[in-house]
Amino acid sequence: MKVLVVGGGGREHAIIWSLSKSPKVTELYCAPGNGGIAALAQCVPIPATDVEAMTAWAKEHAIDFVVVAPDDPLALGMVDALEAAGIPAFGPRANAAVIEASKVFSKGLMEQYHIPTAKYRAFTGLEEALAYIRQEGAPIVVKADGLALGKGVVVAQTVEEAEAAARSMMAEGKFGAAGSQVVIEECMTGPEVTVLCFVDGEHLSPMPPSRDHKRALDHDQGPNTGGMGAISPAPGYTPELAERCMAEIFRPTVAALKAEGRPFQGVLYFGLMLTPGGPKVVEYNARFGDPECQAVLSLLETDLLDIMLACRNGTLDRLDIRWKDAAACCLVLASGGYPGSYAKGYPITGLEEAGKSAVVFHAGTARESDGTIVTSGGRVLGVTAVGKDLEEAITGAYAAAGKISFQDMHFRTDIGRTV
Incomplete structure (x- = not known):
């Protein structure tokens, strides 16, 4: 099969890496791809959000199957457009992808179907939002309604910080239209766990639990990012908890979307x-998390293409999905200054050496004409190691990362060691 993966980050590199192992995949393409993906797939210079151009290219090149990986093209209806053009695709249609694209929608869905979540209120007016913040006090969470690259959430420790967050989103347009409406919710406490699930519209199959580290600095300090590292499995997620989440959260969510006429097919991300x-x-989220995807797919034994086809065809319940009895750690190496402003174009050394003991997924890289790999994004690489247990996986990821260097390289030193 000729397969096209849409996107160009670490998540897409992990998906490409996994699909490249499938004997059913005869040709592999990625649009737009990156410097590392180019070693496994032919990169096509089409922006991930250009629905019309992507669909036309896939049709022109007789692509058999398209994997739409990022949030933006899913929300824009790329799966709908591809299917309308007769091209099977992996990922939810736009009316189901709204579960990520609008926090107001997702909170309303949980409220209507009694799915446990934090108490909240949604606001379109700044003064009403500020009044609610003062009424509730801090700590409190302020979220932009729409897609904001994983950065549209502020966990405010003071009323002043929450007010500033609401103003920046609603009055100053920090996230554009995504922040014109906000959700303000109670600040929950406890360890966080991500459970990604393959879903075919009705059936679901959970992947090993993972834990993402969102804050930029050690000890969960600094601003929120798209993710500075991930481990899998997540400690503390017991079989009893897994059963409870399946009964109270996972199945009810999939059933709710189906009941609303929005059947979800693809990967449904539960941040718990x-x-x-x-x-x-x-x-x-309506897709694989990044960097959770890198850790979790490193543990997958079943052919990923078979799973994706089953999700699309509604036959997931007939598939026996197998995972390694092991652990994985993905350590993100970022550009200095991320998630704020940062420079690009710095040469990266040590990739080959690091690749001898870990898989180095490229997130924000580019390949120059002479073959040099340079930095081109905030999150540059995801160094991912597998071990018999978490300690071995974490040690392996850091050992491999120690062989890599680029100017102003920044990473957390406590991935997998904080709750």
Whole structure:
């Protein structure tokens, strides 16, 4: 099969890496791809959000299957457009991808179908939002309604910080239209766990639990990022908790979307908090998390293409999905200054040496004409190691990362060592 993966980050590199192992994949393409993906797939210079151009290219080149990996093209309806053109695709249609694209929608869905989550209110007016913040006090969470590259959430420790966050989103347009409406919710406490699930519209199959580290600095300090590292499995996610989440959260969510006429096919991301009152939903995503994807797919034994086809065809319940009895750690190497402003174009050394003991997924890299790999994004690389247990995986990821260097390289030193 000729397969096209849409996107160009670490998640897409991990998907490409996994699909490249499938004997069914005869040709592999990625649009737009990056410097590392180019070693496994033919990169096509089409922006991930250009629905029309992507669909036309896939049709012109007789692509058999398209994997739409990032949030933006899913929300824009790329799967709908591809299917309308007769090209099977992996990922939810736009009316189901709204579960990530609008926090107001997702909170309303949870409220209507009694899926446990934090108490919240949604606002379109700044003054009403500020009044609610003052009424509720801090700590409190302020979220932009729409897609904001994983950065549209502020966990405010003071009322002043929450007010500033609301102003920056609603009055100053920090996230554009994504922040014109905000969700303000209670600050839940407890360890966070991500559970990614393959979903075919009705059936679901959970992947090994993972834990993302969102804050930029050690000890969960600094601003939120798209993710500075991930481990899998997540400690503390017991079989009993898994059963409870399946009964109270996972199945009810899939059933709710189906009941609303929005059947979800693809990967549904459950961001959970294990609160003293039980597991609750922090957020949904409509695709693989990044960097959770790199850690989790490193543990997959079943052919990923078979799973994706089953999700698309509604036959997931007939598939026996197998995972390694092991652990994985993905350590993100970022550009200095991320998630704020940062420079690009710095040469990266040590990739080959690091690749001898870990898989180095490229997130923000480019390949120059002479073959040199240079930095081109905030999150540059995801160094991913597998071990018999978490300690071995974490040690392996850091050992491999120690062989890599580029100017102003920044990474956390405590991935997998904080709750």
